[in-house]
Amino acid sequence: MDQWIKAGKIGAEVLNYAKSIAKPGIQLLELAEKIEKKTAELGAKPAFPVNLSLNHIAAHYTPLPNDPTVYKEEDILKIDIGCHLDGHISDTALTVGNNTELIKASQDALKAAMKLATPGTELREIGKAIQEAIKSHGFSPIRNLSGHQIEKYDLHAGMIIPNFDNGDDNELEEGQIIAIEPFATTGQGKVTEGKPSTIYRLLQTRPVRDPTTKKILQHIEKEFSTLPFCKRDVIRKYPTANFSLNILERQEIIKNYAQLIEETKGLVSQAEHTVLVKDKPVILTKC
Numbered sequence: 001m002d003q004w005i006k007a008g009k010i011g012a013e014v015l016n017y018a019k020s021i022a023k024p025g026i027q028l029l030e031l032a033e034k035i036e037k038k039t040a041e042l043g044a045k046p047a048f049p050v051n052l053s054l055n056h057i058a059a060h061y062t063p064l065p066n067d068p069t070v071y072k073e074e075d076i077l078k079i080d081i082g083c084h085l086d087g088h089i090s091d092t093a094l095t096v097g098n099n100t101e102l103i104k105a106s107q108d109a110l111k112a113a114m115k116l117a118t119p120g121t122e123l124r125e126i127g128k129a130i131q132e133a134i135k136s137h138g139f140s141p142i143r144n145l146s147g148h149q150i151e152k153y154d155l156h157a158g159m160i161i162p163n164f165d166n167g168d169d170n171e172l173e174e175g176q177i178i179a180i181e182p183f184a185t186t187g188q189g190k191v192t193e194g195k196p197s198t199i200y201r202l203l204q205t206r207p208v209r210d211p212t213t214k215k216i217l218q219h220i221e222k223e224f225s226t227l228p229f230c231k232r233d234v235i236r237k238y239p240t241a242n243f244s245l246n247i248l249e250r251q252e253i254i255k256n257y258a259q260l261i262e263e264t265k266g267l268v269s270q271a272e273h274t275v276l277v278k279d280k281p282v283i284l285t286k287c
Ligand code: MN
Pocket: 080, 081, 091, 092, 093, 181, 272
């Protein structure tokens, strides 16, 4: 259990730090690099590339290697961070911006849901609590995004933690680790796939002919195993990796995740903690 607790503490510290430097005017690339540096300083590795998603992008945006995007005064920015220690993962997120009511909606939903992270709670009850909290602020939950169970080296393991009452009467069990992540939106509450994110994951290994691509594939296997990584991670070591990443993607050796966009272009806020299911739930990523 120690490693899970430690990974949670580091995740909380990194997110706290990210919040402190995420001021309007900062370039997303600078923010991402500082977050990655902090994660390394604290002795952890990223469990996935930091997601810095603006406005109607709900998730799966990470800066490109030369990304000029700046977080502006009028924007709402979701910062979603994953850390791991030998595969013990923590996953935590918050939202910054001046749309305080929308931000509070996802925070309140998370609070209500975390109280229910006890053995015997039906998953639908968590979804219901999230839905009600978000509705009480006049917004909608995003129904096709959800929290998830976490296991060693497996960020999305088994159970789905719904953001609405989806009728799932499966029950939480003592000792499970779950990420609860309500998304609140001014839109209708559904995400759809947008442009490629350049966040990738290894699907399978297969022989490749091109020597550089072969080397890059070996690097991916060794460095990230089954966990997601991004173009920036690879370009840092192999500046000409674009070509190889395209080959690997075409051969379905790696998958390029799509950005997730709120279908009606509603603004989106997110709050997330990693929680240990217990009679008195333990918030592992508590700041
Ligand atoms: Mn997350």
